[in-house]
Amino acid sequence: MIKRPQEISSLKANFFVIWSEVVKNMKFLMAYPVIFVFWTIFPFFWFIPFIFQGEAIVGGLQSASFAEIAGTPEYIPFVIIGAILNGYVLTSLYGVGESIRREAYRGTLDYLLSSPCNKAFILIGKAVSESINSTVYAIIQLVVCIIFFGIELTLGVIIPIILILILMILGLYGIALMLAALSLRFKQAHDLGHTLENVFLIFAPVRYPLQSLPFWAQIIGKLLPLTYALIAVRSLMLLKQDFPAVYEQIFLLFVIDVIAIFFGFYLFNWMEKRTRKSGAISQY
Amino acid sequence: MKKIEEETRGLEEVLCPIGLSLTNLKAELRAIWECNIKEWKIELAYPISFIRQSIQPLIVLLPILVYGIALIGGRFSETLMQLVGTGDVITYTFTGYMIMGFIGTAVWAMGFSIRKEQWYGTLESIYVTPTSRLSLILGMALHSVVHQSIGTAFEFAVIYAVFGLVLKIEGILPALVIFALMMLALGGFGIFISSLALIFKEGWIISEGFHSILMLLSPVAYPLTVLPNIAQQASTLFPTAPALVGMRSFLIENYTPEILGNIFLHLLVLDAAWILFGILIFYLTDSYVRKRGTLGKY
Numbered sequence: 286m287i288k289r290p291q292e293i294s295s296l297k298a299n300f301f302v303i304w305s306e307v308v309k310n311m312k313f314l315m316a317y318p319v320i321f322v323f324w325t326i327f328p329f330f331w332f333i334p335f336i337f338q339g340e341a342i343v344g345g346l347q348s349a350s351f352a353e354i355a356g357t358p359e360y361i362p363f364v365i366i367g368a369i370l371n372g373y374v375l376t377s378l379y380g381v382g383e384s385i386r387r388e389a390y391r392g393t394l395d396y397l398l399s400s401p402c403n404k405a406f407i408l409i410g411k412a413v414s415e416s417i418n419s420t421v422y423a424i425i426q427l428v429v430c431i432i433f434f435g436i437e438l439t440l441g442v443i444i445p446i447i448l449i450l451i452l453m454i455l456g457l458y459g460i461a462l463m464l465a466a467l468s469l470r471f472k473q474a475h476d477l478g479h480t481l482e483n484v485f486l487i488f489a490p491v492r493y494p495l496q497s498l499p500f501w502a503q504i505i506g507k508l509l510p511l512t513y514a515l516i517a518v519r520s521l522m523l524l525k526q527d528f529p530a531v532y533e534q535i536f537l538l539f540v541i542d543v544i545a546i547f548f549g550f551y552l553f554n555w556m557e558k559r560t561r562k563s564g565a566i567s568q569y
Numbered sequence: 570m571k572k573i574e575e576e577t578r579g580l581e582e583v584l585c586p587i588g589l590s591l592t593n594l595k596a597e598l599r600a601i602w603e604c605n606i607k608e609w610k611i612e613l614a615y616p617i618s619f620i621r622q623s624i625q626p627l628i629v630l631l632p633i634l635v636y637g638i639a640l641i642g643g644r645f646s647e648t649l650m651q652l653v654g655t656g657d658v659i660t661y662t663f664t665g666y667m668i669m670g671f672i673g674t675a676v677w678a679m680g681f682s683i684r685k686e687q688w689y690g691t692l693e694s695i696y697v698t699p700t701s702r703l704s705l706i707l708g709m710a711l712h713s714v715v716h717q718s719i720g721t722a723f724e725f726a727v728i729y730a731v732f733g734l735v736l737k738i739e740g741i742l743p744a745l746v747i748f749a750l751m752m753l754a755l756g757g758f759g760i761f762i763s764s765l766a767l768i769f770k771e772g773w774i775i776s777e778g779f780h781s782i783l784m785l786l787s788p789v790a791y792p793l794t795v796l797p798n799i800a801q802q803a804s805t806l807f808p809t810a811p812a813l814v815g816m817r818s819f820l821i822e823n824y825t826p827e828i829l830g831n832i833f834l835h836l837l838v839l840d841a842a843w844i845l846f847g848i849l850i851f852y853l854t855d856s857y858v859r860k861r862g863t864l865g866k867y
Contacts, residue, residue: 319769319774320774323774323777323778327777327778327781330781330782330784330785331781333785334784334785334789334790334791335636337785337790337791337795337796338633338636338637338640338662338790338791339640340791340795341646341648341649341652341790341791341792341795342637342640342641342646342648342649342658342791343640343641343646343648344647344648344651348640348641350639350640350641350642350643351639351640353642354639355639360640476615476617476618476621476622477617479621479625480617480621483625483628483629486628486632487628487631487632487635491632492632492635492636493632493635493636493639494639497635497638497639498635
């Protein structure tokens with residue numbers, strides 16, 4: 286027998302919302318298997334040009350100038366780790382941020398927002414399913430890179446890396462919530478997502494160390510969760526440092542997460558109320 | 570019958586020009602122009618989109634330049650000098666990305682145009698108009714080329730002001746001729762991609778997929794000589810490799826081309842091949858999709 290909404294506890298109801306979103310998004314993914322193939326294969330095409338560029342201007346697989354600022358002369362593993370973690374940025378920004386826009390395109394946004402549940406949990410559902418997808422893609426890419434590009438991964442660093450990834454994903458959720466809130470108001474989530482993606486690519490140490498940037502740009506970089514996650518993961522994987530060496534990065538990542546999630550929830554709820562009042566929810 | 574006559578009374582019969590005639594050419598050019606105007610109206614309705622796309626070429630280029638500088642600790646590379654005769658990483662990379670932006674134009678604007686119309690729910694409506702389907706795609710491509718040109722001009726201004734560029738002014742005219750030849754072939758390539766999007770529906774994957782492959786096979790930030798042999802040979806099938814090499818030969822001092830032979834002839838052959846191939850595949854997929862009745866599906 287199906288219980289009435291008021292008979293279900295709020296925790297259970299919210300979990301059900303998240304679960305339903307995950308199932309729905311998985312069904313969409315299964316309906317378009319080419320999307321799965323794309324996100325598994327094409328990230329390689331995005332970082333391989335950087336390897337060729339490195340070879341063309343350095344003339345080898347190691348760079349002394351790079352070692353001075355990155356702590357390691359091997360730029361290929363540096364770029365690969367950056368690319369794999371940046372994959373989470375892409376999927377969270379487009380997956381979560383643009384999901385609202387996609388619902389508007391499909392004509393289902395009105396129904397979603399008029400349902401008797403906390404709308405932020407719908408977004409969390411979308412974010413969770415995107416994270417599951419991203420993790421599957423990241424694992425496949427990592428395995429390929431271990432086999433073909435000589436990336437080393439010791440068992441001892443796996444648990445700390447998982448912890449760092451979870452913290453990074455939480456921070457990205459917060460940012461994605463803000464993006465979803467803005468897309469309710471300004472509609473063009475794709476453009477906002479693209480802009481944010483570029484902010485991450487320029488200011489976070491995805492392809493080069495933070496020290497390569499001017500001082501003012503480094504400050505912007507230090508506001509992004511991806512920056513701390515990349516520094517911590519590279520310290521563990523490339524520089525072979527112990528876990529205590531990255532405590533500071535993990536603490537700062539945690540602080541950014543709290544701020545981003547709190548502000549993301551607040552902004553989304555505020556913007557949703559405002560948009561509903563204005564009657565412009567399903568406009569695009 | 571009487572009812573139909575009553576309903577159509579007073580309506581003016583319009584004769585659409587068909588076949589190879591000057592009137593038809595004028596009509597198709599008008600359709601291309603109107604499509605371009607429609608795209609501009611949609612885009613300017615979203616100012617964020619316009620601004621983002623105008624600064625996009627610069628923003629894409631910046632991390633690549635910083636990466637290059639981080640690797641060699643400056644802007645001059647001895648290794649690059651040995652490979653192509655110039656060691657200036659900034660000028661070399663800038664000239665590559667300046668042109669590559671237009672590849673995105675071809676594959677995204679043309680490949681994605683069909684899908685966009687599907688999303689808007691207007692694909693079937695525009696398909697039943699007596700206009701050539703290619704004119705609709707070329708109209709969207711025209712909008713995108715103009716847009717990319719705005720972005721490239723902004724990119725050039727900022728990079729010139731911040732880093733300084735060493736380019737040969739007298740090489741601009743021949744470089745533009747090469748650029749025009751490349752755009753013709755890319756037009757054919759774009760038409761081919763848009764026909765794939767008709768079948769596979771997920772146009773963005775087709776566009777991004779081909780864009781990524783072209784980026785890899787083109788000497789944008791590295792010379793062709795660092796690619797494996799098979800990739801070097803594959804790159805000659807696309808117009809970007811000879812165009813980039815040719816344009817750099819005219820624009821950069823002491824540049825040693827890594828492709829031998831007549832670049833102009835190479836591009837002319839690719840123009841003819843890609844345009845014919847693109848149009849052929851487009852008409853085949855167009856009739857296939859319409860026969861199956863899957864035009865509006867996604």
